[in-house]
Amino acid sequence: MAEPTPRRNEPRLRPAPLLFEPAEAAGDPEHFFDLESIDDPGALLTRATELALAFRAAADRAVEFQAVAAAQLADPRRFDRLTPADIAERAEWTEDYAKRMVEFGQDLLRGGGEGPAFADPV
Numbered sequence: 001m002a003e004p005t006p007r008r009n010e011p012r013l014r015p016a017p018l019l020f021e022p023a024e025a026a027g028d029p030e031h032f033f034d035l036e037s038i039d040d041p042g043a044l045l046t047r048a049t050e051l052a053l054a055f056r057a058a059a060d061r062a063v064e065f066q067a068v069a070a071a072q073l074a075d076p077r078r079f080d081r082l083t084p085a086d087i088a089e090r091a092e093w094t095e096d097y098a099k100r101m102v103e104f105g106q107d108l109l110r111g112g113g114e115g116p117a118f119a120d121p122v
Contacts, residue, residue: 064108066091070098071105 030036033051038044070091073082082090088098
């Protein structure tokens with residue numbers, strides 16, 4: 001699993017929207033967001049770049065939500081809180097990575113991250 005890289009001073013990219021592909025298209029291994037049908041290399045580069053940025057932004061956002069969930073699960077105010085080892089096992093991370101994700105999530109919950117403002121659960 002890749003390390004989270006909080007980008008506190010970098011602006012968020014506005015990626016191209018990801019559209020769900022029809023089931024028959026998703027089943028075709030040669031089909032990928034209709035890129036194979038673009039003949040113009042300039043247009044192909046533009047659309048492929050838009051998709052790469054969108055996937056990157058989606059992955060960054062998902063990592064932020066993972067971190068928030070880890071912080072919430074480790075919250076000592078919870079009677080059913082999990083240890084970093086439990087969180088690591090559940091998420092298939094190392095324990096050290098889970099500890100860092102909990103810290104990152106706590107920072108996001110406090111509003112210290114450049115990411116979205118998450119409400120601190122009470």
